[in-house]
Amino acid sequence: MTIITRAAEFCSSPKFERVFDNFARDHADAFIDATEAKDGDVEHKHEYKELHDQYLKLFEEELSEFVESEGATIEDFFKECREIRDGQFTALFEEHTYAWFVDHLLACMDYKHFYGLMVNEARRLHHRNRSCVSFCESMEKRLYVWGSGGTGQLGLGTEDDYALPQLWENGQVQVESVTSGGCHSAGVSSDGRLFFWGSSDRGQLGNTTSKLEQNFRSIPSETVACIPRESKTKLVVCGWWSTLAVVSSKLDDNQEDRVFSWGSNDHHQLGRDQSMNVDEAEVSAEIVHLPRRLQVATIACGWKHSLLATAEGDVFSWGSGRHGQLGLGDETLATKVPKHIVALQGTAVANVFCGWEHSVFRSSDGEVFTCGNNRHGQLGVMSGSLASEKPKERRKQVNALPVRVADPRDNNQSLRTVQVDCGWHFVLCLTEAAEPVTWGKGSHGQLGLGGFGNAYEPKVVPFPHTISQIACGSEHSMVVTTSGELYTCGWGEHGNLGHGDNTNRAALEKVDFFVNSNQEVISVTGGGAVSIAVTRIRRQ
Structure with missing residues (x-):
């Protein structure tokens, strides 16, 4: 096996692929603009040459540690690559499925190959000004939803539950992304408009284009008067009875992010220093108690509290704090406006997640921190002899300050992750080693550990396949x-596992629907007994 094939194995991890996906995403606008420019020789423009130089440098940085461990230099590596003709790469990798690596390797050595690859990636990651339907058709992508639909939150025009994935065909609604909360869902269009569907009983759908004559809407409706007309929605998240949106606005020739909220403010989860009735809640208001010229990296919205992380890695929290979920060091009943989590100062937080009464933070280097209610072990940390304490005493356990979660294979080391998500009372992570790790409440089998008990510390989920998301x-x-196959476990009462029944499952089980219809799953997200997947026709 040559150094090239060994390098391919080294680079086959989700972490390595994600670095280059992020590069394509960050520069998507530039490459889309290149394809739309009238100058037929755009691929030779100087600015795209500079991007190729950046790309090559990034590739060298990511690969240098491996090459040096092989007793070679990065120059030796590329010299060997250039000695092999393009057509011979296929033979070299015939026993390996490393098409992704070959594409990027050729892109490093050949500018035109790089340009073509980046344009294709840009189109895939950032289609602009196109409807959901045309976007999916052009890229062979489809959006499926299933699970609980009792308040219309699936957007299928009914109030039914579905135990098998249903194709989402709202052609008149131009959405590129969908998110779901407790009983409502939201979509963002390619041009930054907001659409909502599901329960509206607390104003969480905002002020829609038509008067809401009932407590839910089963077909997506565009929301108006929620955000300024000159702004475009960057992020939206749905909580239990509330909604948060980040919009990008131009201020003094600079772009800044502004955060708006609407819905229930019973526990100050909207970040507004005021009370309001349902009619008032439908009209969004900007959360003004945040730094000026804010750049938001991510937001999260839970049952009664909310979180926000800035591009600089600072974190703010507001809403109910009676279980310490705000991470402010106390169990205050509620915080009306966003407050900086000082305990995370110095930790560059990249992602935030809200559970029912707990919070999860992932740093830019993959460490995980938790705070809040630990009744079911959802913090992933023990306090004293927690495992041996009586259940009544165990339920009192809370952490009002963020604590670092340990690696299940070595408690002296921090857990290192590439992805994190959480449900109401549990957490699921994907480690740098591509292992699924989980902890918290397991009464419905959601931990995937083969039983229905809780896990009070991180546990590695037994799973034989390599996970991408x-x-x-x-x-x-x-x-x-x-390989694009979807596996699910846990609560299945509303058909949200996608197996065609309402049975709970304690171990991850393949969703045959997508296999039988010759589709590979690209991405998934979940809500309150709701599942959402983006797929494409499986490539032969």
């Missing part, structure tokens, strides 16, 4: 393998 619903788990 994880996601959590309220009390169920989903994982996507690198």
Whole structure:
């Protein structure tokens, strides 16, 4: 086996692929603009040459540690690569499925190959000004939903539950992404407009284009008067009775993010220093108690509390804090406006997640921190002799400050992750070693450990396949393998596991629907007994 094939094995991890997916995503606009430019020689423009130089440098940085461990230099590696003709790469990798690596390797050595690859990736990751339907058709992508539909939150035009994935065909609604909360869902269009469907009993759908004559809407409706017309929605998340949206606005020739909220404010989860009735809740208001010129990395919305992480890695929390879920060091009843979590100062937080009464934070280097209610072990940390304490005493356990979660294979080391998600009372992670790790409440089998008990410390989930993505619903788990197969476990009462029945499952089980219809799953997300998947026709 040559150094090239060994390098391919080294680079086959989700972490390595994600680095280059992020590069394509970050520069998607530039490459899309290149394809739309009138100059037919755009691929030779200087600015795209510079991007190729950045790309090559990134590849060298990611690969240098491996090459040096092989007793070679990065120059030696590329010299060997250039001595092999393009057509011979197929023979070299005939026993390996490393098409992704070959594409990027050729892109490093050949500018035109790089340009073509990046344009294709940009189109895949960031289609602009196109409807959901045309986007999916052009890329052979489809959006499926299933599970609980009792308040219309599936957007299928009914109030029924579905135990098998249903194709989402709202052609008149131009959405590119969908998210789901307790009983409502939201979509963001390619041009930054917001659409909502599901329960509206607390104003969580915002002020829609038509008067809401009932407590739910089963077909997506565009939300108006929620955000300024000159702004575009960047992020939206749905909580139990509330909604948060981040919009990008231009201020003094600079872009800044603004955060808006609407829905129930019973526990100050909207971040507004005021009370309101349902009619007032439908009209969004900007959360003003945040730093100016804010750049938001991510937001999260739970049952009664909310979280926000800035691009600089600072974290703010607001809402109910009676179980310490705000991470502010106390169990205050509620915090009306966003407060900086000082305990995480110095930790660059990249992702935040809200459970029912707990919070999860993932740092930029993959460490995981938790705070809040630990009744079911959802913090992944023990306190004293927690495992041997009586259940009544165990339920009192809370952590009001974020604590670091340990590696299940070595308690002296921090857990290192590439992905994290959480349900109401449990957490699921994907480690740097591509292992699924979980902890918390397991009464519905959502931990995938083969039983229905809780896990008070992180446990490695037994699973024989390589995972590319994880996601959590309220009390169920989903994982996507690198071969595009979807596996689910946990609560299945509303058909949200996608197996055609309402049975709970304690171990991850393949969703045959997508296999039988010759589709591979690209990504998944979950809500309150709701599952959402993006698929494409399986490539031969």
